[in-house]
Amino acid sequence: MSSVLRQIADSLAAGLNGVPWSISGTTVERRNWVNIDTDAMAVPRIFVVPGNAEVTRVSREVMQVDYMVNVFIGRHVQTDSEVDAMLDLADTAMLYVRAHSWPGVTWPAGVTSPQTVTIELNPDDALSERNTWRAVIVAMYRTFEANTLPTP
Numbered sequence: 001m002s003s004v005l006r007q008i009a010d011s012l013a014a015g016l017n018g019v020p021w022s023i024s025g026t027t028v029e030r031r032n033w034v035n036i037d038t039d040a041m042a043v044p045r046i047f048v049v050p051g052n053a054e055v056t057r058v059s060r061e062v063m064q065v066d067y068m069v070n071v072f073i074g075r076h077v078q079t080d081s082e083v084d085a086m087l088d089l090a091d092t093a094m095l096y097v098r099a100h101s102w103p104g105v106t107w108p109a110g111v112t113s114p115q116t117v118t119i120e121l122n123p124d125d126a127l128s129e130r131n132t133w134r135a136v137i138v139a140m141y142r143t144f145e146a147n148t149l150p151t152p
Contacts, residue, residue: 007108013048015102041076074134090135114139
């Protein structure tokens with residue numbers, strides 16, 4: 001039985017991989033964690049990473065599961081116009097995630113469009129001293145699942 005969170009991240013990455021991005025050379029990858037050096041960020045990089053899952057009891061046998069998937073967007077920038085272009089690119093990425101229109105992409109059973117989508121620009125300003133612009137989009141997908149154990 002494969003992880004629903006992993007399947008959601010795989011599906012979201014597949015959908016974003018088909019987007020015609022405004023900045024040439026933009027790449028999309030599905031990763032388990034983001035680890036990249038600044039030199040590799042000469043062009044925009046988008047990484048889709050599984051996040052968290054929060055489980056809430058709905059009834060005796062059904063749980064609400066909120067799966068969070070993180071979309072990291074980053075680029076080594078030199079000018080304000082490059083920063084503006086990255087902000088536009090992040091806004092476009094957030095719109096695609098919100099719209100959830102992915103022809104040909106298969107999603108796990110019970111997964112529909114995200115319940116919430118948030119974006120944080122330059123979290124903690126951790127990389128601003130290196131001219132690395134970044135944003136993190138968090139998409140939360142809500143499912144309702146029975147507490148049924150898999151059969152061996």
